[in-house]
Amino acid sequence: MSSIIQQSTAEGIPVRETVKTKWEEKLDLPQITWRASLAGLVIGSIVLISNFQFGLQTGWVSMMSLPSALLGFAIFKLTPIAKDFTDVENVFIQSVAVAVGTGPLAYGLIGIVPAIENFLTAEESGLGRKLVFSLPDLLIWSLGLALFGVFFAIPLRKQVIVEEKLPFPSGSATATLISVLHGTEILDEEKDTQSIAEVGEEGIATADDIERNVQASTDITNSIQTPEEFKELSDTKNYKSNISNLLYTFTVSAAYTLLAYFFPVLKSLPIFGRFLSDSYKWNFQPSPAYIGQGIIMGLPTVTYMLFGAILGWAVLAPLSKYNGWAPGDIDDWMHGGQGWILWISLSVMISDSLVSFLVVVYQSVVAGVRKLNELNQETDDGSTEPLLRESDSSSNEDSRNTFFKAVNSVKKAAERTATIKDVPGKYLVNFKVTLIGLVASSVLCLVAIRLVFGKLIPYYAIAVAIVLALFFSILGVRALGETDLNPVSGIGKLSQLIFAVVIPNNHPSKILINLVAGGIAEAGAQQAGDLMQDLKTGHLIGASPRAQFIAQLIGTMWSVVLSSVMYKVYNSVYRIPSEMFRIPTAVIWIDCSRLVTGEGLPPKAFEFSILFGVIFGFISLLKNIVPKTSKYYKHLVYLPNGVAVGIGIYNTPNFTLARFLGGALSYWWINIYNKGSSSSPGTNSKINMIIFSSGLVLGEGLLSGFTMFLTSLGVKHF
Template structure:
C-alpha cells in the first residue's frame, strides 16, 4: 500500500456524491449508530454524559466494512444514485444493480465520513430527543410541587411521536450554517478535525488542509505547553502525519490494532455481564474500611471499576477527569456532609429529593450555568470582533463545492417547514393546551435556531457544545411565556436543546467532510437517514431500560432529569433548598471568573500565529479546572469520576511514554483510542445483553458485599 499523500492547500479531486453515499456506508453507519444509541442511553441515564463518538464510528465502521463481501483495496464505484448524479443506465442484472448501489471494491475515506455522519446522527439521539433528561423528568412531576401537574409517561406510539417531533431540526439547521462557519470563518471544530485526520490515516490518504484552522492547530503552542512541545496534555491525535518516518497505515489498521479492539471490547462486555451476576463487582465498597465504615451505603462512596468509564477517561484526558474528581471530592466529601450535619436537609444523604444528594445538585447547576454563560459571552464577543479579519480574503467568500454536491436548498426549506408543522401539531396532540401552547412551540423552534448559532460557534472554537446552559437559557424565556407551567417549560426547553445539540454535532461531521473532500450532500442524506432510524432505535432502547430498571434508581439515577426538573421548578417557583442560595452564588461566581479566564485564553490562542509569544497567565490558565467537568463530578456519585480519572491517568502516562513524533506517534495515539473505544462499546453491548437477560428472568447469583448503589435485583 502506498504511503499517505502529502496534504496540500488545494482541494483534492472531488468524487461524485453518488460514489460516497453507498449502501454499505449507510448500513454499517446504522449498525454502529444503533450500538452507540443504546450505549448513550445507558450512560446518559447513569451519569448524564454521552459521547458523539465520531472517531469511534469511523474506526469501528472501517473494521466492519472490511468484513463485507466484495470489499477490497481496488477502486470500484458503487453507490446510491442521487437526483443530481444520474449517469449511465444501470446494469440489467439485478445482482449487478444491487452491488453497484451497495458498494464494492475499495472503501473510500469519503464513504467512511458518510458512515460516521449517519452513526453520529443516530447515536446521539438519546440526548437530541431528551431521553436522558426531559422524558424521565416529566415522569417525576409531583402535583403538590408542580402546580398540579401530573406525571407524564411517554410510552409506545406517544414516545415515537415525541422522538419524531424533535429529531430533524438540527439537520436542517446545520446545513445552512456550514458555509459561514467552516468555509468562510474556518472554525477549528477540534473533534471533527481529529476525525478527518484519523480517517486519513486509516485509509492511507492525506486530508485537505484548512488554510487557517489546520495550520494553527499544527503550529500553535497551547497555553501551558513548553516550547519543545513536551506536554502531559497532548491531544490523542496529531493534526498531521509525519510521512518521512514511513507509512502509519499498516501499523494502525493491521492485525495487532484490530486484535486490541476485539479484546478490549470482549473484556468490557465480560465485565458488564459478570457485574449483572455479581453486582458488587460494579459497586465495590472499598472505602468502607475507613471510619465510619458506611461510606458506600450512607454517603455514596464506592468504586466502579468499569472498563467503559475508564475508556471514557482515556478519551477525555487527564485535565477533564481530574476536574471531575476534584468536583466529586468537594461535593461528596465536603458539601454533602456539611448540608446533612448542619440540618439543611430533611432526609438521608443519598435521597435525591430531600437529602444532601439533591442539595448539592443545585450547586452543580449554578457552576455549570455560570461557566457556560460567561464562556458563551466571551466566545461571542471574540467572534464578532474578529469576523472582518476572517472574511477579509475575497476567496473566502466563495463556496468550495459545486451546487450538485451541496444539500438541496429546496429540501432544506421544505424539510424545516414540514418538521416545524409536525412538531407543533404533535406536541399539541400529546400534551394539549394545558401542556404547551402552539405559539410556545413556534417560539421554541425560532429560538432553537438562534441558540444553534451560539452552540456551533462555541463548539467550533472550544470543542464544547454548551447545550446545558442553552437549555437553561431557554427555560428562562418560557417561564415568562407560560408562567407556572413546568411541563411547557421543559418541553420548549427540550426543543431548543435538541436543535442546538444536533446542529452543533453535525457541523463537526461537516468539518470532517470538508477536510476529506466528502460531499456535503452525501453527509446530509446520511444524517437524515440516521436521524430517521434513531426515532425507532432510541425509543425502543429507552422503553427497554425503563421496563427492566427503575428510573431513577441507584443503578440509573438519571441526573440530567433532576437538573431539568429542578431548574424548571426554580424559574417557575423560585424555591431552592435551605442555605443553597449562598453556595450557588459563591461557587457560581468563582467559576464565572475561572471560566472567563479560560475562555479568553482559548480565544487568544485560536488567533495566535506561529511564533507569537504566550503570556504567562495564559500558561497557567490551562491548569484551571473545567467548570463543566467539576459540576459533573458534583452531579454524579464519586464512583463514576474515580473510574474516569483512572482512564485519564492511563492516557497521561501513555502519552508521556509514547514516541515523540512521526508516524509511530500517530499510531500510538490511535491505538489507545482503539482500546478505549473497545472498552466503551463493550459495556454498551453488554448492557443490551443484560437487558434481554433480565427480561428473560436473569437475577444476580449473589448480592454478597453489596452495601449501597447495587440496585437491580439486590
C-alpha cells in the same frame, strides 16, 4: 495535472493521488449505497444502546465518530468487497452511525422525558395528574425534535467550515483516521486557497504542493506532520494492531459487564472502608467503560470532576447533614445531602455556562463588526479609507471615486471568497430544499408538541423555543468548531432561564413548558453540531455534503424509532430511577426548572449556591478572556472548570473515580510511556489511545443489552 505522488506504502495500502483525484473526483464515487447505509445503521444502533445505558446512569453520551469509522472500515476489510470500499463511503457510514447513536440525548430521552415522567408532580403538569408517555407519544415527540437541527446546520457550513476553517477537532480526527485506514490524503486547508490561485480555474494543486503540505488538521490527535509519519500510521502492522486493541478491550469490557451482573459487588468496591461506602457513597466501580470515558476526557477534565466530587461528597453533603439542612440519607435526592448539593452543582454549571456564553456572543459580535469594517475600509489600490464616509458637497468627483472604489472592493472580496476550495453546487443541498426543510421541520415540531401535550403548551411558547434553537445552534456550532465542546447543557439551562421570563409565573404548566422549551433548544444545538462535525470530516476527505445530509436523515429517522422503543424497553425491564439508573440529568432538568420559576430551595442552599456561582463565574470569565499569548494563560489550567466541577458534585463518587483513573492513564500513556519512543509521541499513541478507550466503552455498552435481557428473564444475581 494527472500525475500522482509515488510514496512507499505498506502492503494493501493504495498510493495517494493528486488533490483532484482525491478531492474533486471523489465526489462522483458511490457514497449513498445500501451496504454503507446498512452498516451505518447497525453500528449506530450499537452506539445508541451504549449511550442509553450510560446516559440513564450518568448523563454522559458520546458521538463515537472515531470508533464508528473504524468499525465501518473493519466490516468491509473482512469481506471480499473491500477492494472497492472507498474513504468517502466510510464517511457516509460514520455519518449515519452518529445520527443514530446520539438520539437519546437529542430527543431528551435521558433527561427531559424521564424528568417529566418521574419527577414532575401532578400539580406542575397543569392537568392534576402525572404525565406518562406512550410509545406513539414518544415517536411523535422524537420526530418533532429530530429534523430542524439538521436543517439549521446547512446554511452554516460554508461560513464555519469552508471560509473560517474552524478546526472541529473530533471531525478532523475522524477524517485523519479514515485517511490513515484507506491510505489517502486529507485536504490541506492551509494551502488550498493559495494553490487554487496559482493553478487557475481548475483548482488543482500540483504534486509538489501536496508533498510539501501533507498535514492532519486535528487538535485531538495533533500527530501527523510529515509524509513519513503518515506512512507510519498507514502501515498494515499498525492497522492490525489497532483492530486487535479494539477487539481486546471490547472483550475485556464485555466480560466485566457480564461478571458484574452476576456479582453486583463489583459495581461498588468499598476501597475506603465499609462505613464511608455505606454512609457517604465513597466506593469504587471498576467499570471499563468509565475508565475509557476518562481516557477520552483527559486528565484536566477528570481532575476538575474529582475536585467537584471531593467538594460535594466529602465536604458539603456531610456538612448539610451535620447541620440538619438535609437530614435524610446522603443519597436522597429530595431530603438528603445529594439533593442539597445538587443546587450548588446547578449554580456552578449555570454560572460557568452563562459567562462562557456571553463571552462567545461578545467575541462573535466583535469579530463580525471587525470583518465588516475591513470590507468597508479596503480600496482597490490597497490603501485603507472609509468607503461609507460622508460625501463632500464640493467634490462630486471624489464621491464618484469613492463609490467605484467600494464596488471594486466588494467585487474583490467576492473573488477571494470564490477561490476558497469548495465542492461544485450540484453536490450541495440547494437553498430551496434548505428553506423548505427549515419551514417544514419547524411546523412539524410545533404540531408534534401540540399532539403530545395538547393545549398545555401554547403555540407562542413553541415558536419562541424554535427561534431560540436556531440562534443557539449557531453559537453551539461555533463553540464546537473551536473547542470540540458543544455546550448543549448550558444552552438548555439558558433557554430555561429565558422561558422563566417568557411564561407568566401564574401559568399552571410553567414547569412543564420550561422543560419542553429547554428540550427544543438542546435538540437543535445538538443535531446541528453533530452534522457539522460530520461535514468537517467529509470536507477534509472529499465527500459530498449532499450525501452526508442524506446520511444524517437516514440515521435520524431510524434513531427516532429505535430510541423510542429502547426507552420503553429500559422502563419495562428496570425500575427507573433506581440505584443502577439514577438519571441525574433528569434531576438537574426538573430542579433547574423549579429554581428559575421561583420554587423554594432547602435551608441554606440559596446562600451556598450564590457563593459558589459567583466564584466559578469569575473563574469562567478569566478562562475566557485571558488571551493565549498572555504569560498567565498556561496557569489557567489550574483553575477548575465549572461544568466539570458541577458534574463531579451531582454524580456519586464512583462515577468520577473510575474516570479519573482513565484520565491519569491517558496522561501516563502520552507523556511517560511514549516519551522515549523513537517516533513522535503524538504519531500513533493518541489514535491508539482513542481506539483502546472506544473498545472499553462499546464493550460494556453493547453487553448491557444482553444483561437487560437476563434481567427481563429474572436471572438472579449471586
